Amino acid sequence: xxxxxxxxxxxxxxxxxxxxxxxxxxxxxxxxxxxxxxxxxxxxxxxxxxxxxxxxxxxxxxxxxxxxxxxxxxxxxxxxxxxxxxxxxxxxxxxxxxxxxxxxxxxxxxxxxxxxxxxxxxxxxxxxxxxxxxxxxxxxxxxxxxxxxxxxxxxxxxxxxxxxxxxxxxxxxxxxxxxxxxxxxxxxxxxxxxxxxxxxxxxxxxxxxxxxxxxxxxxxxxxxxxxxxxxxxxxxxxxxxxxxxxxxxxxxxxxxxxxxxxxxxxxxxxxxxxxxxxxx
Numbered sequence: 001x002x003x004x005x006x007x008x009x010x011x012x013x014x015x016x017x018x019x020x021x022x023x024x025x026x027x028x029x030x031x032x033x034x035x036x037x038x039x040x041x042x043x044x045x046x047x048x049x050x051x052x053x054x055x056x057x058x059x060x061x062x063x064x065x066x067x068x069x070x071x072x073x074x075x076x077x078x079x080x081x082x083x084x085x086x087x088x089x090x091x092x093x094x095x096x097x098x099x100x101x102x103x104x105x106x107x108x109x110x111x112x113x114x115x116x117x118x119x120x121x122x123x124x125x126x127x128x129x130x131x132x133x134x135x136x137x138x139x140x141x142x143x144x145x146x147x148x149x150x151x152x153x154x155x156x157x158x159x160x161x162x163x164x165x166x167x168x169x170x171x172x173x174x175x176x177x178x179x180x181x182x183x184x185x186x187x188x189x190x191x192x193x194x195x196x197x198x199x200x201x202x203x204x205x206x207x208x209x210x211x212x213x214x215x216x217x218x219x220x221x222x223x224x225x226x227x228x229x230x231x232x233x234x235x236x237x238x239x240x241x242x243x244x245x246x247x248x249x250x251x252x253x254x255x256x257x258x259x260x261x262x263x264x265x266x267x268x269x270x271x272x273x274x275x276x277x278x279x280x
Contacts, residue, residue, distance in 0.1 A: 005047035007099035007242060008106070011229065012077040013047035014244065016059065020045070023063040033062045051078050073225035080106075085157055089150055096240045097150055103231060104154055108223035109165040111256050114174045115218055118188060121155050122168060122195055122203070127188045128152070130180035163200045164223075169256070169263050171206045175276055182280050189277040196270055204263035205272045212262055221256055 002009070020030050020041075027041040034041070034055060043049035051059075053075050060071045086101035104110075112119035117131060128151045132144045139147070158164070170192075178185040196203040206212055220233040232243040232252045243252065264272060 001043065002048050002050075004095060006095075006102055007231075008077060008080075008102050009050075010047040011231070011242075011244060012051075012074060013045050015074060015229070016051070016056070017045040019060065019063040019065050025063070030059065030062070034058060053079055067228075069226050070228055073229055076225060077229075085153065086150075089146070092146055093150060097147070100233065100240070101150070101154055103222045103233075104158055106225065107164050108225070110167070110223070111219075111221040112166075112168045113170075113217070113219050113256060113259050114168065115171040116177065117174055117179070117218075118170060118192065119168050119220070120151055121158070121166065122170075122192050123151060124184070124188050124191045125152050126180055126184040130184065134179070159198075163198070165200050165202075167202045167204075167260070169204050169206065169259050171212070172208050172272075172276075175205065175273065186277055186280040189273050189280070193270060193273055193277070196266070196273075202266055203269055203273075204260060204266060205269040206259070206263045207272060210262060210264070217255075219252060219256065221252060 005013070020027070025033075027045070028038045031038040031041045040049065044051050056075055056078050057071065060074070065071060082102075082105065084102060084105050086098045089101075090098060110121070112121070118127060120128070123131070125148050128148045129144060132139060132147050175189065175192075192203055195201050218235060222231045222233065224230045227249075228246060230244075230249050230253075232249060234241045234243065243249065263269065
């Protein structure tokens with residue numbers, strides 16, 4: 001029995017429950033098909049217990065799921081035994097930080113929209129430190145430094161391993177708000193320009209003078225093994241909110257594309273950021 005399932009393990013459990021419910025079966029019926037107790041199905045669907053590849057494929061067959069690509073992606077999640085670099089932070093940082101790193105590791109792509117802050121994967125250490133320093137309640141200095149170190153490690157490790165397409169749309173407000181001093185703000189803008197030179201990185205800016213819909217909101221959209229397994233992470237008052245239903249994913253995907261359509265194209269965005277940096 002797991003004490004603290006990861007977000008990835010919880011997602012697998014959620015998808016298995018959705019498949020069962022779509023098949024019109026209750027947990028007792030599903031247990032009978034596998035020859036296990038109903039409690040075992042409950043544990044699997046609450047991510048408190050894992051599931052073998054054989055049992056997962058049997059369940060998918062009983063649930064009449066014929067999407068082989070989706071089933072294979074679920075099997076990959078069920079059999080994954082990766083102990084990534086983020087494990088060194090277990091017990092030191094809250095679990096959501098580790099969950100985000102695990103999502104990074106398995107992502108096919110990432111899309112970020114930032115309106116008041118620069119997206120995390122584009123932040124410098126000084127910028128991240130200033131952001132964490134404004135948290136309420138206040139964080140201890142060692143906790144701030146742990147978070148900064150983790151945030152920078154995410155970016156560096158992604159760059160060193162297998163960089164995936166990274167699209168960021170940033171409002172001018174996020175670029176102009178100085179969370180620290182002018183030197184840090186200038187360094188942050190320069191860093192964004194440097195990052196945007198990579199082939200897998202696209203940074204686009206929404207200037208104040210462009211028409212902009214206030215219906216857009218900050219988000220991180222992470223591509224899963226297959227589109228059905230994509231995830232949206234949103235900031236919420238109680239912490240990170242994970243969105244994973246197909247309907248909501250489609251809504252956020254359309255919302256990101258709409259936000260992107262409001263922005264300047266890549267080269268004009270780079271010129272815009274360069275001008276802002278010179279003003280500082």
